[in-house]
Amino acid sequence: MRKLYLIIILILSITTTLQSPSAYAHTNNSEGYSLIEVNDNHINYELKVDLTELGHAINLEMGQQQLFDTKIVQDYVNSRIELYADSVKVEGTLEASDVETINDKQFAVMNLKYQLEDKPEKLVLDYNMFLDDSDPSHANYATVKLDGGQQEGVLSFESRELEIGEVSFVQTATQFLLLGLEHIFTGYDHILFVISLLFGAKTIKNNFTLVTAFTIAHSITLILATLDIVQLPGRLVEATIALSIIYVALINIFNPDSKQQPWLAFAFGLIHGFGFAGILSEMRLDGSHLATSLLSFNIGIEIGQLIIVAIVFPILLWLKKLTVKPATWVIPGASVAILAFGLVWFIERAF
Structure with a gap:
């Protein structure tokens, strides 16, 4: 009877997940990348934005041919991106696409x-690309090179302006700390993995070792991937992250009395670290800004992770202490739903 109950929940969860676009991880947040190099008498600006989102913004079905329609694309970019050199506005010419x-x-x-x-x-x-006309959640990760120095910034709906040479250490640290927080709270696959680990944590000590192992592991690969020392294909990383969710969820469903092991959290944490590094690796960080940006970003992720643990783990302890023992059904039932998300994400990313 119990197995039949779980199978029914699994089928319903998969059906609901497949029908809901919001179920997919990392959606509804288009990204962009900017590399700006200031030379003696000109500025080179390499701008990368989501092709589909660009089509939505200019009301065209974007493809290779439409992208080479320089007039339409150039006019839109110049209307949404303004550069001021010594307070004088300059406009860009689309040289190549x-x-x-x-x-x-x-x-x-x-x-x-x-x-x-x-x-x-x-x-x-x-x-102001996309922010007011198609995607307010859009974020652009900008790198600017001027006079041998380099500066990074995150451009978003709330923060649209970047002044070169004006950003202090505190501003940079704050900006990337907030980016780390945003990344963990919008990375639903990472959140569900952490929650699945907490389902198998039997004591506060066990919870601490699991979270510590996961933190150390993803910090290692975050640094290695950002420094371009070790790289893995994005599709492989994302599909393996989905598999990690599936694996831990299955343990919670079919062996709910088992205790999650720190080595498991560490092993999968190494893969999740590559997922965290996706944004930073595209920003081409280097020099003194690398240490500040990387450390602040990682601290932001850890703070977000601690917030999740501080909310979820006390609730689980409370459920397990109740006389009625609802955790007997709550944890396996929730694990079935998490399993459904993991299966959908794996199919989406692997095939």
């Missing part, structure tokens, strides 16, 4: 050139 696949998504790659009379001492970027 292409389509590139990043993390299994198609991106429009546009190379713009801004002609200058003299090399500026100060550069201000006002970024």
Whole structure:
């Protein structure tokens, strides 16, 4: 009877998940990347944005041919991106365009050139791509090179302006800490994996060792991937993350009395670290900004993870202490739902 109950829940969960677009991880948040290099008499701007989102913004079904319609694309970019060199606005000319696949998504790659009379001492970027017309959740990860220095920033609905040479250590640290928080709270696959681990934590000590093992592991691979020391294909990483959810959920369903082992959290944490590094690796961080950005980003992830643990684990302890013992059904039932999400994500990412 119990197995029949779980099978029914599994079927219903899979059906609901397949019908709901919001079930997929990392959706509804289009991304962009900017590499801006300031030279003596011109600025080179390599802009990468989601190809489909660009089509939505300019009301065209985007493809290779449409992307080479320089007039339409150039006018839209210049209307949404404003560059001020020493307080003087400059406009870009679309020199070349292409389509590139990043993390299994198609991106429009546009190379713009801004002609200058003299090399500026100060550069201000006002970024409004997609934010007001198609995707308010859009974020662009910008890298700017000026006078041998490099500066990174995250452009979003709340933070649209970047002043080159003006950002302090505190501002950089705060910005990437918030980015880490946002990444963990919008990474639903990571959240479900952590919750699944907590289902198998029998004591506070066991919970601490699991979380610590997972944290150490994903911090290692986050650093290695960001420094481009070790790289894995994005599709492989995302599919394996889904498998980690499936594996832990199955343990919670068919062996609910077992205690999750730290080695398991560590092993899967190594894979999750590559997933966390996806954004930072595209930003081409280097120099002194790398240490600040990487450390702040990782701290943001850890703070978000601790918040999740602080909310979920006390609830689980409370459920297990109740006389009625609802955890007998709550944890296996929730694990079935988590399993359904993992299966859908694996199919979506692997095939």
